[in-house]
Amino acid sequence: MKTIESQVYAFSKNNEPCATVQPGEVLKFKTLDCFSNKITGEDVTMADLDYGYDVANPAAGPVFVEGAEVGDVLVVDIYDIEVASEGTISTDDHCGPLFETTGYRTKKITISDGMADFNGVKFPIDPMIGVIGTAPDGDDVIDGYVGNHGGNMDNKLITKGARLYFPVRVPGALLQMGDVHATMGDGEVCGTGIEIPACITVRVQLVKDFELNWPVLETHDRWYVNACAQEYNEALVNASKELQRLLMRVTGWDGVETYMYMSVQSDVEVSQGCKPCEVPLSLRFGTPKLPQFPPLVVQP
DSSP states (O other): OEEEOOEESEEOTTOOOSEEEOTTOEEEEEEOOTTTTOOOSTTOOGGGSOOSTTTSSOEEEEEEETTOOTTOEEEEEEEEEEEOSEEEEEEOSSSSTTGGGOOOEEEEEEEETTEEEETTEEEEOOOEEEEEEOOOSSSOEETTSEETTEEEOOOTTOBTTOEEEEEOOSTTOOEEEEEEESOOOTBOTTSOOSBOOEEEEEEEEEEOSOOOSSOEEEOSSEEEEEEEESSHHHHHHHHHHHHHHHHHHHHOOOHHHHHHHHHHHOEEEEEEOOTTSSSOEEEEEEEEOOTTSOOSSOOO
């Protein structure tokens, strides 16, 4: 099994691959936390970091997948996420709905036997991947941002057992991932979850020549389109159009019937919305699996 340890700070078609893998191969990504492991104690805050391009949200990779061509879909199965024994929550003075009353503070969180300890309140962890995706075919996108290539989706459902589908926009796809959270609430309102170093085990596969405009997440019982924009309404339109298109393809329903079905059976959930910082809002639009129809995305 290949282990991926190189770190990059942007999704870019110009990133040099650190490894080449075959479809069907299993590999391990060793990731830093979103602060590049630079917050070493509670006396260190985000104010002490030059939290810019070369510090924020490092991702392990990128990996070149043999045979991945523009117009294909890269399939990533999350086999396992192993986290360190300590994580970090940190605030700043310009992020989240309560930013005007929030200064800089850091809290270290102990992880033991699958439980996090916050001031004596213990709760189970559910490790998830915040940053994951493929390279865009246009300008570079720093790892802290999100787009139709993936990136900082901060979708708390990207956990062990999930499957992701990404559009391939450059040869080899150039997969990278990082920004693991031991746990995170929808919205990530203060700007961080329990940020933590991790080892992620995945399998990569390909679907040839399939149109996908936004990343799709598959869980055991639902499909989710992941989309984003600076404002909620635009992000919702982006996700709705893609979910409608995919549902129409497999059901044969027209656009209006599909729209009606989405309204009564599908849910819009905000993944990351720690406004007013400049990072786009990330949301997911999920719909139940329909066993009487083919899968929403062609299977590898």
